[in-house]
Amino acid sequence: MxxxxxxxxxxxxxxxxxxxxxxFVAPLLVVLGFSVMPTKTFTLLQWPxxxxxxxxxxxxxxxxxxxxxxxSLATVVAxxxxxxxxxxxxAKVFGVFTNVITVLVVLTLxxxxxxxxxxxxxxxxxGGLLSGTLKAWLGLEIGSLLYNVPVTVFGLVYVYFPFxxxxxxxxxxxxxxxxxxxxxxxxxxxxxxxxxxDLPLAMPGILVGCMLTFVLCTGAMLESKLLxxxxxxxxxxxxxxxxxxxxxxxxxxxxxxxxxxxIGMIAVFVLRRIDLDQILGKT
Amino acid sequence: xxxxxxxxxxxxxxxxxxxxxxxxxxxxSLDIHDGEFLTVVGPSGSGKTTxxxxxxGMDSPTGGDxxxxxxxxxxxxxxxxxxxxxxxxxxxxxxRTVGQNIEFPLKIRKVxxxxxxxxxxxxIALLHLPAEYYDKNVxxxxxxxxxxxxxxxxxxxxxxxxxxxxxxxALDFRLRKMLxxxxxxxxxxxxxxxxxxxxxxxxxxxMSDRIAIMRVGRIEQIGTPDEIYNAPTNRFVAEFMGxxxxxxxxxxxxxxxEVPEIGVSLACPETVVADVAEATLMVRPEVIRFxxxxxxxxxxxEGTVFNEYVLGSRVQYSVRVGGKTLSVxxxxxxxxxxxxxxxxxxxxxxxxSRLLGPGS
Numbered sequence: 001m002x003x004x005x006x007x008x009x010x011x012x013x014x015x016x017x018x019x020x021x022x023x024f025v026a027p028l029l030v031v032l033g034f035s036v037m038p039t040k041t042f043t044l045l046q047w048p049x050x051x052x053x054x055x056x057x058x059x060x061x062x063x064x065x066x067x068x069x070x071x072s073l074a075t076v077v078a079x080x081x082x083x084x085x086x087x088x089x090x091a092k093v094f095g096v097f098t099n100v101i102t103v104l105v106v107l108t109l110x111x112x113x114x115x116x117x118x119x120x121x122x123x124x125x126x127g128g129l130l131s132g133t134l135k136a137w138l139g140l141e142i143g144s145l146l147y148n149v150p151v152t153v154f155g156l157v158y159v160y161f162p163f164x165x166x167x168x169x170x171x172x173x174x175x176x177x178x179x180x181x182x183x184x185x186x187x188x189x190x191x192x193x194x195x196x197x198d199l200p201l202a203m204p205g206i207l208v209g210c211m212l213t214f215v216l217c218t219g220a221m222l223e224s225k226l227l228x229x230x231x232x233x234x235x236x237x238x239x240x241x242x243x244x245x246x247x248x249x250x251x252x253x254x255x256x257x258x259x260x261x262x263i264g265m266i267a268v269f270v271l272r273r274i275d276l277d278q279i280l281g282k283t
Numbered sequence: 284x285x286x287x288x289x290x291x292x293x294x295x296x297x298x299x300x301x302x303x304x305x306x307x308x309x310x311x312s313l314d315i316h317d318g319e320f321l322t323v324v325g326p327s328g329s330g331k332t333t334x335x336x337x338x339x340g341m342d343s344p345t346g347g348d349x350x351x352x353x354x355x356x357x358x359x360x361x362x363x364x365x366x367x368x369x370x371x372x373x374x375x376x377x378x379r380t381v382g383q384n385i386e387f388p389l390k391i392r393k394v395x396x397x398x399x400x401x402x403x404x405x406x407i408a409l410l411h412l413p414a415e416y417y418d419k420n421v422x423x424x425x426x427x428x429x430x431x432x433x434x435x436x437x438x439x440x441x442x443x444x445x446x447x448x449x450x451x452x453a454l455d456f457r458l459r460k461m462l463x464x465x466x467x468x469x470x471x472x473x474x475x476x477x478x479x480x481x482x483x484x485x486x487x488x489x490m491s492d493r494i495a496i497m498r499v500g501r502i503e504q505i506g507t508p509d510e511i512y513n514a515p516t517n518r519f520v521a522e523f524m525g526x527x528x529x530x531x532x533x534x535x536x537x538x539x540x541e542v543p544e545i546g547v548s549l550a551c552p553e554t555v556v557a558d559v560a561e562a563t564l565m566v567r568p569e570v571i572r573f574x575x576x577x578x579x580x581x582x583x584x585e586g587t588v589f590n591e592y593v594l595g596s597r598v599q600y601s602v603r604v605g606g607k608t609l610s611v612x613x614x615x616x617x618x619x620x621x622x623x624x625x626x627x628x629x630x631x632x633x634x635x636s637r638l639l640g641p642g643s
Contacts, residue, residue: 176372176374178370178372178374179374179376179377181341181361181370181374182368182370182374182376183376183387184360184361184362185339185340185341185361185362185366185367185368186362186367186387186388186391186436186437186440187362187388187391187392187440188362188387188391189362192391196376196387197376200378201377201378
């Protein structure tokens with residue numbers, strides 16, 4: 001009985017499994033395959049080689065990798081600090097106003113990232129919205145605020161804001177108010193309540209938000225290109241260059257494999273260190 | 284216990300709490316004595332939960348003052364008050380073990396871990412929980428066990444006053460009965476002041492030294508369980524206690540009471556209330572007897588037995604007299620032996636009934 005049920009389940013999931021295999025697993029395998037092909041070739045039918053990985057280690061790609069990870073980390077930290085208070089208010093304080101904020105934040109996603117970032121370029125450029133206004137009203141000359149690392153982080157924070165905000169709001173709304181009251185009643189200060197009750201219980205939401213934004217940031221390059229003016233080159237940028245200008249698919253694939261496996265390892269490490277079941281009280 | 288004079292630990296002086304135009308509490312004055320078990324009883328909407336929120340410090344009163352050991356504490360927040368509450372939902376920390384839950388208030392006071400653990404083990408034993416529960420996840424405990432953990436956590440705080448917001452309401456009947464008694468025993472063992480909120484007067488009767496009955500933001504009556512049971516001051520309190528027989532009566536010139544509803548007159552109990560034309564006569568089901576031929580009582584009514592309900596050690600009857608259904612309760616050993624729908628004579632002694640003020 002159970003066995004036949006399981007088979008029925010497998011059979012009915014077959015179409016979607018096939019689709020996933022075709023559009024999700026197959027491209028990854030192709031990338032993996034190309035990463036071990038000789039450099040600057042366009043076919044998978046050759047003897048595997050590790051020369052691409054040699055190239056990566058030999059050259060200064062580690063800088064791009066470190067910039068990618070560093071910018072992502074900075075973005076996640078900034079997002080956490082900005083979003084937590086807002087998410088708390090959305091989950092516990094604002095009431096109906098929460099829906100207004102949700103709609104406004106979601107609306108920004110309807111406009112392409114490109115266009116939104118160009119908007120910020122117009123704000124920050126020399127003689128742009130910000131410096132022009134300051135000059136006209138206060139006579140202040142600030143010049144261009146573009147093409148540096150902080151403005152790149154700003155761009156990342158701006159673009160990935162919703163991906164931190166919504167998981168956090170969900171996580172915080174899962175913490176019953178009574179627990180907070182009970183902890184305070186037992187003598188806990190606000191900070192203690194935050195540390196002992198809010199943060200551990202909202203941790204699933206916090207983790208999801210952090211992982212999501214971190215992974216998205218490591219794959220982002222428009223921010224460093226448009227706002228950062230390629231002051232720093234991030235990994236995603238390097239990969240794109242290898243595939244397009246470099247016409248070097250194997251090198252691009254190898255770079256992708258390095259980035260994917262690194263992020264995969266970080267994700268597994270984080271999720272393992274923190275037992276989701278225990279957080280949710282289901283051990 | 285009521286006779287001994289004790290110091291007042293918590294004094295409410297003309298407390299009001301308004302939400303917009305609505306007065307949830309309308310001038311509550313009450314002294315809570317050190318070491319007593321006071322239960323506040325009222326139907327939903329009576330303001331009892333609003334009151335406890337003020338007493339715990341989760342909210343401030345709109346008017347009046349709260350004094351804790353003589354000090355005004357109106358605006359002192361919950362985490363600065365030496366009182367503690369057991370929530371209706373218990374509010375146990377689901378991400379912590381039983382031991383960590385109990386030790387929480389001690390951890391906040393920076394008690395060293397060894398002492399914390401020792402105290403937690405003491406409390407686990409006091410609350411009849413197995414010692415190995417110390418490391419158990421609190422969400423894996425049963426409803427009754429969670430009750431005990433919540434109680435242990437509150438006791439670990441070592442509060443001046445322990446508040447309870449209907450913590451037993453979610454439990455099944457048998458467990459509730461058991462925990463009511465345990466709570467009363469715990470009160471004796473610890474000697475702490477317990478203030479308990481419930482909608483069940485029955486629960487209050489079992490546990491309390493004193494009971495305050497609330498209705499729409501006011502206290503209707505406050506007294507020992509015996510006082511409330513035997514001498515309710517008005518119809519609301521009498522009815523709240525469960526099944527009683529109430530008669531609208533008129534005081535006739537001959538000193539008897541006329542009951543227009545069923546067209547009879549009854550002997551008046553000694554407890555005459557002032558000089559009022561109309562009043563309510565309360566007769567408890569257990570004071571009414573079935574009268575055999577030749578037996579006498581001060582008040583006698585004729586009716587028919589409509590139905591019989593066995594309650595265990597007691598048996599209850601509904602007896603129809605005129606258009607009114609009366610409730611009669613007898614012990615099992617002197618239960619009614621006749622058939623249903625036959626005529627019976629029932630009666631009671633006037634001194635067992637009670638005349639209530641005209642109130643509503």
